[in-house]
Each structure stands twice: as C-alpha cells, then as structure tokens.
Amino acid sequence: xxxxxxxxxxxDVVPGWVAAVAVVGATFVxxxxxxxxxxxxxxxxxxxxTGAAALDALGLSLWTAVASTLACVALGVPxxxxxxxxxxxxxxxxxxxxxxxxxxxxVVSGLALLATLGRRGPVGGLLDDLGLGVAFTTTAVVIxxxxxxxxxxxxxxxxxxxxxxxxGELAAATLGASANRTFWVVTLPAVAPALxxxxxxxxxxxxxxxxATLTFAGSLQGVxxxxxxxxxxxxxxxxxxxxxxxxxxxVAALVVVTAxxxxxxxxxxxxxxxxxxx
Amino acid sequence: MVLLAAGCGAAGGADGDxxxxxxxxxxxxxxxxxxxxAADFEAEHPGVRVRLSVAxxxxxxxxxxxxxxxxxxxxxxxxxxxxxxxxxxxxTSPPEAFATNTPALVVAPGARVASLADAARPGTRLVxxxxxxxxxxAALRLAxxxxxTLHPVSEELQVTDVLAKVASGEADAGVVYSTDAxxxxxxDPGSVRVVDVPEAAGVVNRYPVVVLEGSPEADLAHxxxxxxxxxxxxxxxxxxxxxxx
Numbered sequence: 001x002x003x004x005x006x007x008x009x010x011x012d013v014v015p016g017w018v019a020a021v022a023v024v025g026a027t028f029v030x031x032x033x034x035x036x037x038x039x040x041x042x043x044x045x046x047x048x049x050t051g052a053a054a055l056d057a058l059g060l061s062l063w064t065a066v067a068s069t070l071a072c073v074a075l076g077v078p079x080x081x082x083x084x085x086x087x088x089x090x091x092x093x094x095x096x097x098x099x100x101x102x103x104x105x106x107v108v109s110g111l112a113l114l115a116t117l118g119r120r121g122p123v124g125g126l127l128d129d130l131g132l133g134v135a136f137t138t139t140a141v142v143i144x145x146x147x148x149x150x151x152x153x154x155x156x157x158x159x160x161x162x163x164x165x166x167x168g169e170l171a172a173a174t175l176g177a178s179a180n181r182t183f184w185v186v187t188l189p190a191v192a193p194a195l196x197x198x199x200x201x202x203x204x205x206x207x208x209x210x211x212a213t214l215t216f217a218g219s220l221q222g223v224x225x226x227x228x229x230x231x232x233x234x235x236x237x238x239x240x241x242x243x244x245x246x247x248x249x250x251v252a253a254l255v256v257v258t259a260x261x262x263x264x265x266x267x268x269x270x271x272x273x274x275x276x277x278x
Numbered sequence: 279m280v281l282l283a284a285g286c287g288a289a290g291g292a293d294g295d296x297x298x299x300x301x302x303x304x305x306x307x308x309x310x311x312x313x314x315x316a317a318d319f320e321a322e323h324p325g326v327r328v329r330l331s332v333a334x335x336x337x338x339x340x341x342x343x344x345x346x347x348x349x350x351x352x353x354x355x356x357x358x359x360x361x362x363x364x365x366x367x368x369x370t371s372p373p374e375a376f377a378t379n380t381p382a383l384v385v386a387p388g389a390r391v392a393s394l395a396d397a398a399r400p401g402t403r404l405v406x407x408x409x410x411x412x413x414x415x416a417a418l419r420l421a422x423x424x425x426x427t428l429h430p431v432s433e434e435l436q437v438t439d440v441l442a443k444v445a446s447g448e449a450d451a452g453v454v455y456s457t458d459a460x461x462x463x464x465x466d467p468g469s470v471r472v473v474d475v476p477e478a479a480g481v482v483n484r485y486p487v488v489v490l491e492g493s494p495e496a497d498l499a500h501x502x503x504x505x506x507x508x509x510x511x512x513x514x515x516x517x518x519x520x521x522x523x
Contacts, residue, residue, distance in 0.1 A: 120447045135448055136403060136431035218432025218443070219408065225433075233435065236340035236361070237410045 033250055040243045048244035056222040057230035058248065064138060064226065065206035068145035072202040075146070076153035077195065081187065083154070084161035085169075102151040109148055110215025117143065117216075140217035141224050145209050149202035156198025160191040197260045204256040208249065297325040300498050301347045303338045304330065305354035305485070306436040307379065307413065307455045311518040312352070318514075319505050326498065334411050334436030335359075342368070342490070349499040352487040352506075354379070354412035354437075354455075359486045371500070373486035376507045378521035380478045381416040382456040384441065384470040389450035394475045397451040398426040405440050405449040408433040413440070416483050417453035423477035428453075445469045455483070457519040484523060 014022075041048065049058070083095050101109050117124040119135055127133050134140045168190060172182040188195070210228040217224040219233070227245060235242035300319075304312040309332040316328035331338070335353040339361050342348045353359045356373065363370050385391045389402075397404050398421065406428060407414030414433060421428045434440045437454050441462055444452040451473075459472045487506060489499040505511050512522070 114446070114448065118446065118448050214435070218405070219434060220430065220432050223431075233336075233408055233410060236336040236343075239340075 036243060036246060037250070040247050041240050044240070045244050045247065048241045049248055051241065053221055053225075053230060053234075054241065054245055057225055057227045057245070060138070060141070060222065060225065061207055061227040064141045064145055065203050067142045068149055068206045069199050069203040071142065071146040072150050072153040073195070073199055076150055076198070076202075077157055077188075079150075080154045080157035080161060081183075084158045085166060098154055099151045101148045102155075106148060106209065106211030107215050110144060110212035113140075113144060113147060113212065113216040136218045136220070136224060138217075138223055141213055141226060144212040144216045145206035148209055148212050149205040152201040152205055153195075153198040156194045156201065157191055160194030161187070164190045200256050200260045204253060204260075207252055297327055298495060298498060300326060300328045300349050300495055300502060301493075302328055302330050302350045302352075302502065303342065303346075303348050304332050304352045305335045305338065305412065306332055306438045307354055307458055308332070308352055308377075308485070309438070310461055311457075311514050311520070314514050315502075315506055315511050318510055319502055322505070323498070323501070328502070334407075336410050337436070347493075348490050349493045349495045350487060350489055350502050352376070352485060354485055355415065355483045356486050357415070358412055359488065363488065369491040370488040371491060371503075373488050374503065374507060375484045375523035376487050376503075376511070377485040377515045378523055379455045379457055379483045379485065379519075380521070381413070381420045381453050381475075381481050381483075382459040382478060383451060383473045383475050384444050384454055384459050384462070385451045385473050386444050386447045386449065387468060387471060388447070391451045391473060393473065394420070394424050394477075395426050397453075397473075398428050400429045402429075403431045403448075403450040404428060405432045405434060405443045405452040406430045407437055407440055407453075408435060411436060412483055413437040413453070413455060416455070416481055419481045420453060420475065420478055423480055424475065441470070460519040482521070485520070 048054070079098060083091070083098070104112075115121050117127070117134055117140070119125060119128050119133060124133065124135070128135075134143060168186045169182050172186045173179070177185070208228055209226065210232065213224065213226055214229055219225045219229050221230075225233070227249060231242045231245045231249075234245070302312065302316060309330075312330055312332070316330050320326055320328055331341075333341075335355065335358040338351060338353060339358055342351055342362050343365055351359070351362060351370075353362075356375075359373050362368060363373055383391075383394055383397055385397070391397050391402060396402060406417040409415055409418060411434075413436075417428065431449065432443070434443070437458055440449075440452040441454050441458050443449040444454075445462060445466075456472075456478070459470065462469050463472065487503055489496055489503055493499060506515075516522070
C-alpha cells in the first residue's frame, strides 16, 4: 500500500463487476485451505505429526530446505549481479534460461537433472566413477531443491539491484574502493532486504518441492522422503496424519509469506518480473 | 461459480457429441492391458468412450473415496480395494477377482545381481514400491518367503516408477510384477534382465474389480466388467502374463 501512488475507495476506480470477480478469485484461493484446516483433527495434531516417519520427513525437509537456500544464495547473488549490472551478447537469453525452472513442470526439472546427474548421465557417470554418485542420496534432494528454487532468489535480488541503481557502486569506485570491497560494503547491504525475501521464497519453494525430488532423488524415509512426499504417501493409508502434516506446511507457508511481504522481497520480485531488460 | 459448474458438466458424464463416457480407474500394472480392453470395448459399444485413469492403487482409492468420477475400479490387491468397499458412503458391486500376478526381480543391464540375496545386499541399489502400494507389499512378502531383508534405496509410489528407475540404470535392481517385466522385455529386450526368484510363485496378488453402483453409468460399467472377466478380457490378460483368478 505504501508504494501505491493512487488509492481510492473501490467503487470510484474499479468497476463493480471487476470487484465481484476479484472476490471470487480471493475465495477460490482461500476456501480450499480453510476447508482443509477444518478437516484437520486439531486435538490430536501433536500426536499425528510426531510419528517417527513424520518427524523424519519434517527434519529432512527442514534441513534440505536450509541447505538449498544457502546454495541458492551462494549461486544466485553473483548471477543476479551479473544480470543486473552487465551487458553482453546473450544476456537476454541467459536471463530467460535462468528463469526456466520457475515455469518448467517440476517433473521435467527432475528428468533433466536425472539425465545430467544420473548414473548414465555425462556428469553423474563421472561422479559415480569417483564414488561421489548422488543417486538416491540426500544430496540429490538438495540439488533438486536448489534447481527449482534458484530463480526466486535471482529474481528478487536482480530486481532490487535494478531499483537501487549502480550510483553507490560508481561512487565507491571513484573513491578508490576495489570491486571486491564495493561488493561487500555497498552492493550487498543495499539489497539485503530483497536478499532476505528472495531467500525466504527459495526456502518455501524448497519446503514444498515434490515432483523434481521424487523423479530425481526417489523416496526413502529419513534419506529422500521429504514432507510433501510423506503427505502424498500417507493421504490414503492415514488421511488424518496427511492433513495434520499439510497443516504444518500451510503454517510454514503463511509465516514465509508474511515475512517476505514485510521484508519487501516481493517488491523486488515484482520489479524484476515487470521490467525485463529489453 | 457458474463457469466452474459448466466446466465440470462438460468434463463428466456425457461427451459433446452426445456419447457416453465410462470412467475406468486401473492400477499402474494394468495400464497396457486395460488400454486394449478399453479399445475393444469402445469398438463393440459405438458412442461409448472409455476414459482410462492409471495410477498406483492407493492413489486411485484415495481419488474414489474423495468422490472423483469413477465407474469401474480395478486395484492390484484386495487389501487396497477393501478401503473402498468398506467405505459406508460408497456403494460398490462385490469385488470380483479377475487376474493374478506375482512379483519379479528385474536387474539393470550390467549390474551384478544374480539372486534376490544379491539384490538385498546393502551395497546394491535396490528399488521397490512403498509398503502401502500393493507391489511394495508383494516385495515384502517375497523377501519374507525367501528369508532375506531388503535394503531399498528408494520406495516408489507406483510399480512403473520402479521399472523406470531400473531400466534407466539409475537403480541396480527392482521388484516389480512379472507382467511389468514381460512388458519391458517385449518393448526392448535389452532394457532389463529378469532374475528368477523361486519363492515368487508363492507370492500371489489377486486383482479385484468393482463397479461403483452410485454412478449413472453403472449398467455400462457392469458390461465393461463382464468384458474384462469374459473371454476377450481373459485373453488380453493372459497375453500380458496375468494369471487366472
């Protein structure tokens, strides 16, 4: 709201039918989650979410999401900086390709990773010969999560970098600061809120990852079976536990969305999405 | 809301050209043979379209219990089917066993696995179905019968995923159904190797089929089950390697 140049009562600028459809849209998003929540057995929720399999899945999901978020930050910030501050032939293509996992069906991302890093893949075969094969390991889960989450981090940080502009960096350079020092002292602090927001979005995407993980890493309790896969497996044999675990993810998602919104992370994301480099 | 209702109306029940649609839900291991049975059924019943949905048995059961459109349901074991027939909100015909299947050990080309004991060794990348899925239950019973303990690196959600991971060489070995192994060999003789496990003959999955009696197409559904359990269906099932009930 604070950034909106124009805010007026709905009736003045928005046609009535638009507002009506908007209400339908909001209902469409909210109602299924509320109904799912109503179906949850809240009294037994603590028991349902503390079974050995559930705890294994929860623990695995949390730490693989943290690990992949760190990987996204390490890979994503340099990528965002290069995309925001440089121009070279193929810049637009690189930008589009980096965003690919955002729009690819996760199962396709999983197949692509499998083709590359699987035992018969060009990279995976090499790793396997060195005894570093990732097939069916937790590392494969982190790789799958990082692959699908990276665009969120890159978009957020790149958007913020464009909004901030290069003036601070140019000033630092004029004052004799090295490129390295400028990066740590000027560039990074300027985009810290967007970095935090992007990292949270990447974390949330990792926490919810299902298709790429299942395709690339498999499903084994404590090793590769993350919370979403556990929920999918449980939903028929133990629907109450599946709904209870789903509620954990809903709560986690709400926390992340709230935090990202206050960190301004979505602003960077919006800017990046709305103003692609021509 | 009106739009949503209209969308649902077009998708379920009748086709645009006034034909009838029969929703058949079948276990993953039945996919290929049901495609043929469905095609034959459509040929014999002009104006009828069979909409085949193939997935792991627990998936199908969950969909039916949640009210997904279904006229015929065929699962890979009786325990999974019991969750539908025991549901008080669903009226079904009595489950009729129409086929049997046995587990089979498939091995990736080049992998050194010559027995179930080899496959069960911790160093081997063995893939099975999750215990909640009929093929996973069959794998456990097979291991039980052979007196070995399995150490799978992954428990997949449907049998076709197990086969895919072995055929792609990602896994060394996997427990699937003998019909899946036969189908894989028919498609590509070099894709997997089947290792004989003597105890497999004693581990029999019986495939039940039911008609959801609440469906408006229940009569047509019964006709489909008759075709499946009658001579044409039997022939197709036998050709795919399924045993007689």
